[in-house]
Amino acid sequence: MSWIHGKTVLVTGGASGIGQLMGRRFLEEGAARLVIWDVQQQALARVVAELRARGHDVSGFVVDLADPERIRAAAQEMEAAAIAVDILINNAGIVTGKVFAEHSFDDIARTIDVNTLAPMYVARELLPGMLARRSGHIVNIASAAGLVCNPKMSVYCASKWAVIGWSDSLRIEMEQGKTGVGITTVTPYYIDTGMFAGVRSPVIPILKPDFVANRIVAAVKSNRILLRLPGMLNLVPLLRGILPARWFDKVGGDWLGVYHSMDDFKGRQ
Numbered sequence: 001m002s003w004i005h006g007k008t009v010l011v012t013g014g015a016s017g018i019g020q021l022m023g024r025r026f027l028e029e030g031a032a033r034l035v036i037w038d039v040q041q042q043a044l045a046r047v048v049a050e051l052r053a054r055g056h057d058v059s060g061f062v063v064d065l066a067d068p069e070r071i072r073a074a075a076q077e078m079e080a081a082a083i084a085v086d087i088l089i090n091n092a093g094i095v096t097g098k099v100f101a102e103h104s105f106d107d108i109a110r111t112i113d114v115n116t117l118a119p120m121y122v123a124r125e126l127l128p129g130m131l132a133r134r135s136g137h138i139v140n141i142a143s144a145a146g147l148v149c150n151p152k153m154s155v156y157c158a159s160k161w162a163v164i165g166w167s168d169s170l171r172i173e174m175e176q177g178k179t180g181v182g183i184t185t186v187t188p189y190y191i192d193t194g195m196f197a198g199v200r201s202p203v204i205p206i207l208k209p210d211f212v213a214n215r216i217v218a219a220v221k222s223n224r225i226l227l228r229l230p231g232m233l234n235l236v237p238l239l240r241g242i243l244p245a246r247w248f249d250k251v252g253g254d255w256l257g258v259y260h261s262m263d264d265f266k267g268r269q
């Protein structure tokens, strides 16, 4: 039996994509309770109803993670309901898929709010409880876009680079303080969830959502600190370090086709 058994898991953005799959997987692994925060009210209600119909203890909170006050209020509602989160999955994310010159200020702010600031705010709300119990785990879903630069992703890349820097720094703080709280940083390549509908990846296969969700849950079980998917992404920091920038552009961008992967991006409509 894994340490997940009997725990309470909170997944942000758990009403679709890998968030939905991870929530289900944690319950199958023996989690006692799943809490989902999502902005999409209908999708959230549907997922909660489906999981409850299978006999699971699931609660849904409509939360716009771009709104810090709503984050604080939702955390307080959970405290009032005596829901103590053991495992936090900071998963919700958005992308515009536009070249930078076409971004409005609001596009930029919302991407940073949801992808970068919200994981920090949610962790800041829930960490004191984990520290007091001397146990807990936080997963931060960044992206391969936090390791590689890419056209039509500039603000998304910035948001995910920031998450990686924050997440792994937090991990070291938790370890130095012998807090009992584990941190996992995840950097997946494209996943076939619809968030990046229209992307083309001629060489590196687009990941299957189930595979990614299962690997993340396994990473929590084993307290893995960094999960790059697929495994070949482990070469990226090395290649960026040793190759001159123009050579890296050639190998990663041109030969692997990454720099044109977003040419036909449609995303979620």
Ligand SMILES: NC(=O)c1ccc[n+]([C@@H]2O[C@H](COP(=O)([O-])OP(=O)(O)OC[C@H]3O[C@@H](n4cnc5c(N)ncnc54)[C@H](O)[C@@H]3O)[C@@H](O)[C@H]2O)c1
Pocket: 012, 013, 014, 015, 016, 017, 018, 019, 037, 038, 039, 040, 063, 064, 065, 066, 091, 092, 093, 094, 114, 141, 142, 143, 144, 187, 188, 189, 190, 191, 192, 193, 194, 195, 196, 268
């Ligand atoms: N799909 C990919 O190719 C890919 C690749 C690497 C990393 N990621 C990251 O994985 C995570 C999950 O992505 P996915 O592919 O499952 O996408 P998805 O669009 O299926 O799921 C994202 C979820 O986040 C929710 N969400 C969006 N904005 C929100 C807000 N303001 N407040 C609350 N919830 C909000 C959405 O409603 C949705 O349920 C994201 O952080 C994404 O950046 C995705």
